Amino acid sequence: MSFTLTKLPLIRLKSFSGSGVAYTVDRSGRTCTCCQFLSEGHCKHLDEVGVYQPKQFTPRTHPTFSQALSGLVKSIRMRRVEDAIYWLMYLDGFPASEKLSKKAARLRVARRILIGSAEDGHSIPVMENVADNFRCLCKLDTPLVYLAAEIVRVCKLPNWWDPVTGGHDYIYKSLVGYRQRVLYRKVNDDQGARKLLREAIYQADRATSIGALCLLGAVGIGSTRQAQYLMTIAQELNHEKAVRLLNVHLGARTALSGDNNFTGQAAWWLAGGVSPVADKIEPVEMSEACELLERAKERWKHPLPIPNEYCDSVHCAGKDRRYAGILNDMWAVCMAFIEYGNIEPENRWLPQFFPIDGLEIEPELQSIAQEVER
Numbered sequence: 001m002s003f004t005l006t007k008l009p010l011i012r013l014k015s016f017s018g019s020g021v022a023y024t025v026d027r028s029g030r031t032c033t034c035c036q037f038l039s040e041g042h043c044k045h046l047d048e049v050g051v052y053q054p055k056q057f058t059p060r061t062h063p064t065f066s067q068a069l070s071g072l073v074k075s076i077r078m079r080r081v082e083d084a085i086y087w088l089m090y091l092d093g094f095p096a097s098e099k100l101s102k103k104a105a106r107l108r109v110a111r112r113i114l115i116g117s118a119e120d121g122h123s124i125p126v127m128e129n130v131a132d133n134f135r136c137l138c139k140l141d142t143p144l145v146y147l148a149a150e151i152v153r154v155c156k157l158p159n160w161w162d163p164v165t166g167g168h169d170y171i172y173k174s175l176v177g178y179r180q181r182v183l184y185r186k187v188n189d190d191q192g193a194r195k196l197l198r199e200a201i202y203q204a205d206r207a208t209s210i211g212a213l214c215l216l217g218a219v220g221i222g223s224t225r226q227a228q229y230l231m232t233i234a235q236e237l238n239h240e241k242a243v244r245l246l247n248v249h250l251g252a253r254t255a256l257s258g259d260n261n262f263t264g265q266a267a268w269w270l271a272g273g274v275s276p277v278a279d280k281i282e283p284v285e286m287s288e289a290c291e292l293l294e295r296a297k298e299r300w301k302h303p304l305p306i307p308n309e310y311c312d313s314v315h316c317a318g319k320d321r322r323y324a325g326i327l328n329d330m331w332a333v334c335m336a337f338i339e340y341g342n343i344e345p346e347n348r349w350l351p352q353f354f355p356i357d358g359l360e361i362e363p364e365l366q367s368i369a370q371e372v373e374r
C-alpha cells in the first residue's frame with residue numbers, strides 16, 4: 001500500500017490530557033477536530049503525526065547566531081563535516097553584542113559540541129574525549145582548531161540514522177516510550193517515575209526505561225538528579241558503559257543541566273541497548289582540522305545563503321523541521337535512510353515515515369477507516 005497515492009485513513013487520536021476525549025485527525029486534509037485547531041488552524045496532534053504547518057523563510061548568507069548554531073548542529077547530525085566547520089568559523093567570528101558576549105558565544109558553541117557527541121553519536125570514548133577537553137574548549141584563548149578537531153572526531157563515526165550504529169532501536173524506543181509515558185502520562189510523581197524507570201531497566205524494557213526517564217524530567221526532576229538516580233542503578237548492575245556515560249554527564253553537570261542525551265542513552269544501555277560503535281574512536285590529526293578551517297575560510301569569501309535544512313523553525317526561524325532532533329522527526333530520518341539509502345533533503349519525506357506507534361488511538365474508527373480504504 002502506498003500512502004502517497006491513497007488518502008491516509010482518519011485516526012481518532014485520544015487527547016494527551018487523559019480526559020478520554022478523542023479527536024478526528026485527518027492527515028491528508030491536514031485538519032483536526034480539537035479546540036486548538038479550530039482557533040489556530042493548526043495543533044499539536046497534527047505535529048505529533050508529522051503534519052507540519054508550512055512556514056515562510058528567507059535564508060540569508062549571514063544568518064543569526066541561533067540559525068548558524070542550528071547549522072552547526074544539523075551539519076554534525078547529517079555528517080557534513082565541511083559545513084560544520086564553515087558554521088563553526090562563522091559563530092567564532094560573530095560580533096559581540098550586549099545580548100551575547102564573545103565568552104558566552106564560545107560557551108554555547110562548546111556546549112553544543114559536547115551535547116552533539118551524545119545526541120548525534122553512540123561512541124562513549126568520543127563523548128569522553130570531548131568531555132575531557134570541554135573546559136579548555138570553552139576558553140576564548142583556545143584556538144578554534146581544537147573545537148574543529150572534536151567536531152571531526154564526532155563526524156568520523158556514523159550517526160543514529162545509520163542502522164549500523166544500533167541507533168534505529170534507540171530512536172524508535174525513545175519515540176514510543178516518550179509517547180506512552182510522557183504524552184499519555186499515567187504516573188505524575190517522582191517516586192512513581194523512579195519505580196517505573198527501575199523496573200523497566202530490570203525488565204530490559206527499553207521503550208519504558210527511556211520514557212520513564214523523560215517522565216522524571218516532566219515531573220520536575222532535573223537532569224543532574226536523573227543522572228544520579230541512574231548511576232545508583234548502573235552501579236547495582238555493574239554496567240561499565242552506563243557508568244561512563246553518567247560520569248560524563250555529572251562531570252559537566254552545569255553545562256548539561258536540562259540536557260538528557262547522555263542520560264537517555266544510559267537508560268537505553270541499562271535496559272539492554274546495543275551499539276556496535278560504542279567503543280569506536282578514530283584518530284584525528286590537527287592537520288585535518290586545519291585544512292577544513294582553511295577550506296571554510298575560502299568558502300566565506302563567496303558565501304551562499306544558509307540551506308533550508310539547517311533552519312528548523314523550532315530552535316530558530318526557518319521552515320524545514322526534518323532534522324530538528326525531535327523524536328518523531330528523528331525516526332522519520334531513520335525511515336528516510338531505509339527508503340533512500342541516504343538522508344539528503346532533496347528526498348521527499350513520506351507520510352508513513354511518521355508512525356502512530358505509542359499513540360492512543362480509538363480502535364473503532366481506525367478499523368472503519370481501513371475498511372473504507374479497502
Ligand SMILES: [Zn+2]
Nearest residue numbers: 032034043045
Ligand atoms: Zn488537534
